[in-house]
Amino acid sequence: MRRLRKPTAVKHEIEKLLAAAAAELPGLEGQMPRLEVERARDAKHGDYASNLAMQLAKPLRRKPRDIADEIVARLPNTGLLAGVDIAGPGFINFRLSPQAFHQELAQIIDRGEAYGSSQLGAGERVLVEFVSANPTGPLHVGHGRHAAYGACVANLLAATGHQVHREYYVNDAGRQMDILALSLWLRMQELAGVTLPFPSAGYRGAYLVEIAGDALVDAQSQKLLPFVDHWAADAPPDAPDGDADLHLDALIAALRELLGPEGFAAVLQIGLRAILGDIRDDLAEFGVAYDEWYSERSLVDGGAVDRALSRVNDSGHTYELDGATWFRATALGDEKDRVVVRDNGSTTYFASDIAYHLDKRARGFDRLVDILGADHHGYVARVRAGLEATGEPPESLEVDLVQFVVLYRGDEKVQMSTRSGEFITLRELRDEVGDDAARLFFVSRSNEQHLDFDLELAKSRTNENPVFYIQYAHARICSVMREMETRGVDWDDSRGKVSLDRLTEAHEQKLMQALVRYPEMVEQAARQRAPQHIVHYLRDLANDLHAYYNAHRFIVDDDALRDARVLLILATRQVLRNGLGLLGVSAPASM
């Protein structure tokens, strides 16, 4: 007889039992400490353990073991537990009943892809913004880490009952775009036979030559290449004799004058479309999907920046100094005040940032998750201050910083610079090591830690990448199923479910214990925004499967035993598949 149980982590079931028992303790008067139930680290201690009695020792002024005795005596009777012990200084150890494991196995089979998901998030609307690289060139390896991490965090939030919106903020306005247009135009001229000096601060990457070549195929583009006589002759000198940025600005102004606003915008648009298209394709191939590509230009053109600035002004948090408008961020926790309108009248990037985050709030998102590079940690305080000044809750903004990827070629560090064009692109990396390996590699370390990425190691096919190990476990199970089919052995889950008491081997026990932990791993990984927990869990689970595989045969003559074992490995396959799915890694049927 199977009791119906709501799909929730087993751990929470135990917490409920414990809470019910402890609530009746005399002398507590509602001062319950937070319940802590954790999985036992040592199998000798059972499956779960709680330190509740030790925590209560002080408020109740009694010995932990005595308190534990009383709690255990008050535990409601349930089929979930096979035994409860008191051990050590006062731990309460819980051992799950075989029925509890069997019920969980049945749930894995019944819920399938949904197993492990929960409603913890209670439908909270979360906007996860990630990558948002400037569309001035192809994505590089660092962006790959952002993409893999952001996609996983979004998946984890979705799996725990949040309404997730995945967004890429396209910085398609501002000076970087002007530099892009200039750089592209110079390459087009070059290909048309007119070589002009290339500014040192321009985008020098070969990809722009390619885009220029494609652009020239279109007859329309010829209009963008008028005869040039004295090209920017009055521009201040370039570096190293002069200031590279001043030189660049003069060239941009000259080009704008030469082509007119429409012509300049047309060049810019060619570059933007090509590069953004490349970024979209790259991410899509990498298995990273977005709900929205949000244009900064649309924000500016729609007047959102001006509206945001007037809201900040109305709040009284601004002042004028040296011709610029400053936001008094120091009053709201930032370490210095920030300019929002420059002395030349143009708004700063920070102004757009405030507008963008206000817009996110206006679109109805409860929580704004920004996944940013570690070099952005200074932005957290100022954007929060911006939200607060405009009446939005500053804690609605959560920033998860991703530390840098440091590339190595063997022992040698690879130097990278976007403008010089010397960098390893995400696409190159994907081609070399494969999407699965790259995705898993990127999230196997905490986002807060630097990631050393050795290209030689990652490229070598004899690598130590755990992705193969985990995928192999999945493929092996598929192989067993194929073998059963070949031999004409049939199987169905209802027969498996009634035979589960035949699973008595130590390897089987270990595997079941691992499977039961999956829902709480998902919760933990989601709560901590830490996909690496899933990676480590899956590796351990794969290990348990491989050990079982080596120790026992599944396709045995004993019908009931075979049915039970096959159900166990199918449940394992399901969990492997679900976990890999969260990571965006494929689960191949054969390798």
Next chain:
RNA sequence: GCCCCGGUAGCUCAGCUGGAUAGAGCGUCCGCCUCCUAAGCGGAAGGUCCCAGGUUCGAAUCCUGGUCGGGGCACCA
């Protein structure tokens, strides 16, 4: 100078909200295919959890002060 991140086995790193004898992979050494995939399994060796104080029944974990390494501190984006 101020701020952020880190220091755990030879190497790369896990270690949850403080919990019981600190873990994994790789590397090293020794074993295991008549068998559903050996991209596998089992075993061995390997530790001053950077240092010093503090809080606690209990600290790799929290606090303070050092130290070493990485990064950041724009009227750039």
